[in-house]
Amino acid sequence: MELLKINSRGDAVELLQELLNEYGHPLVVNGIFDEATEQAVRSFQVDNDLVADGIVYTKTWTKLINGTPVDLSKMEDKYLKEADLNRLAEALALDVATIKAVNEVESRGRGFNADGNPKILFEGHVFWKELEKRGIDPAGYVSDNDDVLYKKWTKAYYKGGIAEYERLNKAINIIPNNSKVADAAYASASWGLFQIMGYHYEALGYGSVTEFVGDMQLGERQQLEAFGKFLQVNKLVSYLRNRQWAEFAKRYNGPDYAANQYDIKLKEAYQKYATMQPGEGAPKVARELIKKGSTGTLVQELQTILNELDYTVPVNGVFDAQTEQAVKNFQSSHLDKHEQPLTVDGVAGALTWWALENPRPRVTSGVIEYDKLPPSAYGESALGRAALRIAINELKAGAGEIGGNNKGPWVQKYMEPAGLPDGYPWCAAFVSWCFLQAVGGNRKDMPFKYSAGARxxxxxxxxxxxxxxxxxxxxxxxxxxxxxxxTSLTSVNGHIGFVHHCQDGFLYTIEGNKAANVAGFSYVKTRMEKLLGFARVY
Known part of the structure; x- marks a missing residue:
């Protein structure tokens, strides 16, 4: 976990700002740890009983990630893998070091926002042109839409992060239910890791812009593959193959490439990766194995991290019996980077160090079959079980968002009985809809009023x-x-889902709107952040 403070910059700051937005702290997502970001961090720390120093490190990161309504661990399936880079290098007949260099310099670092949707940037001047291409005169729709529709490029209306979807959805609805406008809007945003404009869809071999957008939503591998097609279509591969960095940058980054030193950055990144052994990642600070009897600054660092994770030990630089027991306690409840249980030996080796910096609670062994109805439990609600069966059927059908945050026909289906369109958070509407189906579809027979509000x-x-x-x-x-x-206990904002079952101290759920699709999640029952409670519906 990266330490961030005032004046920090980069993708980690963007992620921080996106997460703080999820907690109700409105920030511009610009990757700059400015005074507004520092104030939002301090406010979050106060709300969560943390030291309000405005510095983000292990404990603040853990609170931010574990408490967000988005399960970030589910995002790992979407992230780029080493094998994806190797595959593209082979397909383009390039060495892997070249692909890694281009990925480092030209990508946005992450292809997805914290809510699970692809990173986008909506361009109003492109939207103007795309409407004209489709026979729609944009001039008649500028009123009240001047932040998404304008003739000349400007960055004045950029919001960054998740908020860019607000601009995209506003553009889609300048003429409601008009497929030409929707296509023009999707074509006017840049998508994913490499921020490829939607209007390139046809040149890249997609049948429609919505097909392109759907592919970008699947994962960073698909975003990388689209980038590979872009390189081929625009005849840029040969410049990379011959390591003509300036020629490549001139054509890819534009005439200002030299001022921004893109060619130099590409060359340096290539040299770094070319000198690495196959399969070796970027250089990292080495941490030696320490155990009972060790002393020094590394032990102090270990003790500091343990305290931040609520394993209380004195920070004295001495690996004593208390520190050893704290390490064992941590190891017994966390996974290593291979998602395997840590060996409980009280020794801080490579895997334990990794887990300390990337805490993943240990779950029970075996695959959780969220797509199957769990065994009956004595005292359960028959109506609740019927609603859970409906929720499982929706999960198996792939129910979820299509075409943007909180958008698509599934969301419309859940929101319609609440009298709302799609575009709103839909977790409570999903729960309400499942109970509506469980009583036969008549709202008068529901045990509570159909609602799209979790609280x-x-x-x-x-x-x-x-x-x-x-x-x-x-x-x-x-x-x-x-x-x-x-946001806060007094806020009207909340999140709601179904209990699937409990086992070995873990709670397993089915939830809508925590990820882009209806999905299953797991929690340590005794460590559930922001839990309001449970209810048994009769």
Whole structure:
């Protein structure tokens, strides 16, 4: 985890700003740790009983990531792998060092926002041209849309991060339910790791711009493959093959490439990767193995991280029995980088160091079959089980967002009975819809009022005496509802889902709107951040 503070810059700061936005701190996502970002960090730290120093390191990162309604661990399937770079190098007849250099210099670092949607940047001047291509006069639609529709390029309206989808959706709806406008809007945004403009879809071999957008949503591998097609179509591969960095940068980055030193950056990145052994990553600071009896600054660093993760030990630079036990406690509940349980030996070796900096709670062994109805539990609600069965069917059908954040026909289906269009958070509407189906489709037979508000649904259940807290000792059962608060306890914002089952101290759920699709998630029951409670619906 990277330490960030005032004046830090880069992709890690962008991620920080995106996460803070999720917690209700409105920030421009610009990758600059400015005073506004520092103030938002301090406010978040105060809200979460952390030292309010405005510095982001292990403990603040952990709180940010574990508490967000987006399960960031699910994003790993979308991230670029070493094998993806090797595959593209082979396809283009380039050495791997060249592909890694181009990826380092020309990509955005991450292809996805913190909410699971591809990174985009919407260009209003391109939207103007794309509308004209489709026979629509943009001049008649500028009023109230001047932040998404204009003739000349400007960066004045950029919002960055997740907020760019607000601009995209506004553009789509300048003429509601018009497929030409929607296509023009998708074509006017740049997408993913390499920020490829949507209007390139046809040259890259896609049948439609929506097909291109759908591919960009799948993962960074697809984004890399599209970049490879872009290099081929624009005849840029030979410059890379011959390591003509200036010629490549001139054509890819434009006439200002020299001022921004793109050619020099490419050359230096290539030299770095060319000298590495196959399969070797970027150089990292080496940490030696330490154990009971070790002393020094490395032990102090270990003790500091343990304390940040709530394994309390004195920070004295002495690896004593208390430190050894804290390491064992950490190892017993966390996974290594191969997603295997750590060896519980009290020794801080390479895998334990990695896990300390990238904490992943250990889950029970075996594959969790979220797509199957769990065994019945004594005392469960029959109606809750019926609603859970509906939720599982939606999961198996691939229900989720299509064409943007909180967008698409599945979301429309859930929001319609609440009297709302798509474009809004839909976790509560998903829960409401499942209960509506469970009672046969008649809203009058529902045990609570159909609602798209998570806190509203939970408050209705609470008023009926059906709720219970996580500390009550009452065991959540299949079909129960689980609810979290967001932003603050007094806020109306929340998140809600279904309990799938509990086992070995873990809670397994099915939730809508935590990821882009209806999906299953797992939690350590005793360490659930922002939990409001559970409810058994009768």
């Amino acid at each position: 509203d649904v939970f408050n209705q259940l609470k008023s009926k005496g059906w709720s219970f807290s996580g500390e009550s000792g009452k065991q959540p059962m299949p079909g129960d509802v689980v609810c979290w608060w967001r």
